[in-house]
Amino acid sequence: MRIWQSVVSGVLLSLAAIGALHGQSDGSTKQLAHDIFKQLIEINTTDSVGSTTLAAEAMAKRLRDAGFPASDVQVLGPNERKGNLVARLRGTGAHRPILLIGHLDVVEARREDWSVDPFQFTEKDGYFYGRGTQDMKDSDAIMVTTLIRMKQEGYLPDRDTILALTADEEGGKSNGVDWLVRNHRDLIDAEFVLNPDGGGVYTRNDKPVMMSLDASEKLYSDFELEVKNPGGHSSLPVPDNAIYHLTDGLSRLEQYRFPFELTEVTRAFFEQMAAIETGQTSADMKAIVSNPPDPAAVKRLSSSPLYNATFRTTCVATRLDAGHANNALPQRARAIVNCRILPGHSREEVRKELLCILADPEVTVDFVSNKGEILANAPADQGIPPTPLRRDVMFPLEQVTQQMWPGVRIIPTMATGASDGVYTNGAGMPTYGISGVSLDFDDVRAHGRDERVGIESYYKGVDFYYRFLKAVTSQP
Numbered sequence: 254m255r256i257w258q259s260v261v262s263g264v265l266l267s268l269a270a271i272g273a274l275h276g277q278s279d280g281s282t283k284q285l286a287h288d289i290f291k292q293l294i295e296i297n298t299t300d301s302v303g304s305t306t307l308a309a310e311a312m313a314k315r316l317r318d319a320g321f322p323a324s325d326v327q328v329l330g331p332n333e334r335k336g337n338l339v340a341r342l343r344g345t346g347a348h349r350p351i352l353l354i355g356h357l358d359v360v361e362a363r364r365e366d367w368s369v370d371p372f373q374f375t376e377k378d379g380y381f382y383g384r385g386t387q388d389m390k391d392s393d394a395i396m397v398t399t400l401i402r403m404k405q406e407g408y409l410p411d412r413d414t415i416l417a418l419t420a421d422e423e424g425g426k427s428n429g430v431d432w433l434v435r436n437h438r439d440l441i442d443a444e445f446v447l448n449p450d451g452g453g454v455y456t457r458n459d460k461p462v463m464m465s466l467d468a469s470e471k472l473y474s475d476f477e478l479e480v481k482n483p484g485g486h487s488s489l490p491v492p493d494n495a496i497y498h499l500t501d502g503l504s505r506l507e508q509y510r511f512p513f514e515l516t517e518v519t520r521a522f523f524e525q526m527a528a529i530e531t532g533q534t535s536a537d538m539k540a541i542v543s544n545p546p547d548p549a550a551v552k553r554l555s556s557s558p559l560y561n562a563t564f565r566t567t568c569v570a571t572r573l574d575a576g577h578a579n580n581a582l583p584q585r586a587r588a589i590v591n592c593r594i595l596p597g598h599s600r601e602e603v604r605k606e607l608l609c610i611l612a613d614p615e616v617t618v619d620f621v622s623n624k625g626e627i628l629a630n631a632p633a634d635q636g637i638p639p640t641p642l643r644r645d646v647m648f649p650l651e652q653v654t655q656q657m658w659p660g661v662r663i664i665p666t667m668a669t670g671a672s673d674g675v676y677t678n679g680a681g682m683p684t685y686g687i688s689g690v691s692l693d694f695d696d697v698r699a700h701g702r703d704e705r706v707g708i709e710s711y712y713k714g715v716d717f718y719y720r721f722l723k724a725v726t727s728q729p
Contacts, residue, residue, distance in 0.1 A: 282402060286715045289315065290394035291374040294383035298358045298420075305357040305420040305429070306336030312397050312418060316340050319401040329437065335420040335427035339440045342400050344410035344726065351725065352415045352443035352682065354430060354673055355393045355450060356422030359385040360700050368703055380705040388699035391690055391706050391714065392449035393418055399718050410726030417441050422450070422673050426624045430673040434680045445643065446677045447725075449718070451668045451686020454658060456693050461658045462529055465666040466650065467686025469518040471566075471593040472636035473671035474600040475621040476607060478502065484577075484584035495586040495615075496575045502611035503570050503588060509610045511566040513551050515542065516596055518639045518667045519563050525664045559694070562669035566603060568592040589621070593669060596638065600631035637678040639667075646685055649724035657689070657717060689717020 292311055297303035309328045316326045321340060330336040338357075341350075362371035362384040369375045371384040385391075396416055403410070419429025433441050451467030482495040515523070520542055527538035533553065540550035541564070554560045561567070568590050575586035594603050600620060607618045620631035642665065654663055666686075668674075674684035691710045698704045 282398065282715065283712055285401065286394060286398040286712065289397050290381065290391060290711070293357070293390040293394055294374040294381075294385055295372060297372050298385070299361050300358060300421065300423070300425040301361060303358070304334045304336075305418075306330065306334055308357045309336040309338035309418060312338050312393075313340070315397060315401065316404075319404050321400075321404060327440070330420060330429065331427050331432055335425070335429065337420055337429035337433060338416070338418040339433065339437070340400065340416045342403060342410065342414040342416075344412045344414065346412070348412040349444035350413035350415050350442065352417060352441055352446045352677070353396050353722075354417050354419065354446060354448050354677065354684075355389055355396055356420070356429070356673060357390070357393060357418050358420055358423050358425065359388070359390070360423045362704075366702050371704070376708065379708055381708055381711060382703060382705045384704055386704050386706040387692065387697070388423075388704070389450045391711055392688055392718075395690075395711075395715050395718050396449070398715055399722055402719060403723075408723070410723075411728065412444070412726055414722065414726060415441055415443060419673065428623060428673070428676070430676040431623075434676050438680070443682050445646065446674065446682045446684040447646075447722075448672055448674050448677070448684050448686050449688040449690075450672045451674070451688070452666070453688035453714075454661070454691035456691050457695075459693075461661045461691065462694070463526070464650070464654045464658065464661050464663045465686075466642075466663055467668045467672070467674070468642060468665040469516065469596060469639040470637070470668035470671055470674060470686075471562075471595060472598070472600065472634075473675075474592045474594055474603065474631065476568075476590045476592065476604060476631075477619045477621050477627055478588045478590060478607075478611070479617050479619070480586045480615050482582065482584055482586075484582045487580045487582055490582065495583045498613055498615045499573075499575065499586040499588055502613050502616045503590075505612060506568060506570065506590065506607070506610050510555070511568070511595075511606075513541075513546065513564050514595055514597075515546075515564055516639070516667060518665050522563065522664055522666050525662060529662065559669065562593065563667060566592065566594045566598060567669075568603070568607065593671065594636065596636045596667070599633045599635045601633050604631045637675060639665075640678060640683045640685060643683065645728055646687075646725065649721060649728070650687060653717060653721045653724055656720070657713065687721070688714065689721065690714035 293308055296308045298305045298308050313326045313328050325341040327339050328336045369382050375382040421428045452465045454464050455462050480495040480498045523538045523542050527535050537550035537554050540547035570588050571591045572589040576583040592603050604618055620628045677684045
């Protein structure tokens with residue numbers, strides 16, 4: 254736990270120091286948080302037909318109506334559908350600004366796949382349902398609610414607090430954080446960044462297990478696999494079928510496991526989790542952080558998708574496209590393989606490894622850029638190193654976590670996915686994935702069918718971010 258102990262060693266909690274932050278949300282705050290959440294869910298922000306501009310304008314209006322000067326609330330972007338909101342709560346200027354980021358866009362969702370309408374805010378069985386309830390319109394709504402609450406009570410933070418709600422984190426060609434960093438750095442320049450697209454309280458059987466803090470993340474990459482063939486009449490099948498070449502290669506990929514590897518952050522994660530888990534799982538976690546790691550323990554933990562993704566690069570087929578007619582042999586077969594790459598490895602390194610795994614010269618592997626460009630070679634960068642854990646972030650996080658979830662450990666983690674933190678970290682602004690919304694280990698539905706978040710979990714997340722942001726912006 255070197256990365257963690259270096260920060261919290263010797264720190265004694267002083268809950269009385271933030272006693273003023275103990276108050277829970279009143280009825281009006283809950284109603285505000287509910288209404289903002291509902292409004293965001295019911296604005297379609299998918300890349301195909303939606304608009305983040307509509308969502309950004311809606312939130313901008315709420316902030317202006319709450320008393321934010323028009324000069325401190327802007328909606329701007331590269332085109333009319335990909336607008337980004339940038340708002341600023343003015344502080345004393347005692348410290349450099351803090352930046353809060355959250356993406357407004359959501360992944361596609363088909364009504365026929367869901368038991369409810371994904372773009373209607375549905376309340377049932379103790380949950381809020383809708384596309385974006387976990388990823389991440391819940392946190393967007395929480396951040397807007399928090400700034401409105403602070404503005405209305407006349408709170409003066411010790412630094413400016415900037416909010417950026419942005420486009421195209423989930424795909425598309427107009428990533429909002431990237432665009433703002435490159436075109437309007439002055440609007441979002443900050444000492445550090447909080448990104449509630451990562452981290453949060455994880456529960457098991459409704460019992461809090463840990464507060465995770467994303468201090469590292471994998472490197473996102475898409476690759477296009479393609480097989481070309483002359484084709485022909487389907488009544489004269491030949492063994493050299495483009496689809497068979499592609500699917501045989503994908504079957505080999507399905508069976509392949511990238512090498513086991515621990516980083517400083519993931520080693521700390523398993524060391525901490527070993528003290529929380531019990532039985533064989535705890536023993537296995539201790540065994541994989543030993544030197545050398547126990548192969549049998551690695552194999553057993555690999556059966557957990559979360560743990561497997563924590564200590565391996567993962568690549569999985571997500572899309573298929575082949576053929577041009579029912580009665581013709583395919584002239585082309587394509588697949589998209591999505592990879593989440595461990596820090597320290599490049600996209601080009603993984604592209605070459607995919608070629609070896611597929612083991613078929615008929616299958617080409619090209620890199621797909623964020624702008625949709627198909628490139629023969631991938632970038633050679635190896636992602637962002639772990640973010641240093643600052644005391645002015647960690648101490649308030651420890652205080653508020655112990656108030657709200659007494660005894661729960663804060664565990665630095667590596668996001669097995671990816672986030673817009675790659676852009677802010679890359680721009681020299683240390684970024685921390687921190688959320689107060691709790692999710693059960695076995696009920697993570699982001700990007701999936703019937704996405705939902707617990708109603709009480711959401712409202713507790715509202716309380717958490719208010720307390721945490723006040724603690725961060727009122728330090729000596």
